[in-house]
Amino acid sequence: MDEDERDVWEFAVELGLPDETGPGALDGEGIHPIALALEESAHRIEGMNRIPCYTSFGPVTALDEFAQRAWGDGYDAARVPVECRLAVYVTDDELDALVTAIVEDLGIAEDGYSTAADRKVTVGxxxxxxxxxxxxxxxxxxxxxxxxxxxSS
Known part of the structure; x- marks a missing residue:
């Protein structure tokens, strides 16, 4: 497979406001369970570590940047929605398979409710x-x- 057929894509699962404590808190320790599920979806497509991927968790970047500029030091990060992100380097076929895997693994219904997150999410x-x-x-x-x-060559 020619690497020119691959592109970098980023999934973002918006979870709403951060939890006060635990893995969904801004100061939580370890990887967020939804970020972990996203990574596991990528491993499920082509096998462990076959799709280069990177996961992260934090405030929705665009909203956080706006809040920082609009309210400076006076803004409360706990009022900015958080998201888990998964960046991948994939072919179109792998991307399509990954979308299906993420919907299955997070239990996402058409209305956006995720059984894995136990809440409505927005996936971008x-x-x-x-x-x-x-x-x-x-x-x-x-x-x-x-x-x-x-x-491997």
Missing amino acids: LRAIALDSPENGFYQHLVDQYRDRTSA
């Missing part, structure tokens, strides 16, 4: 353009794929 998907300097962070996914394929 966006393409990441690696030629944009602000997206340089995602280049490590491509490098992981190249390292893995060159090691």
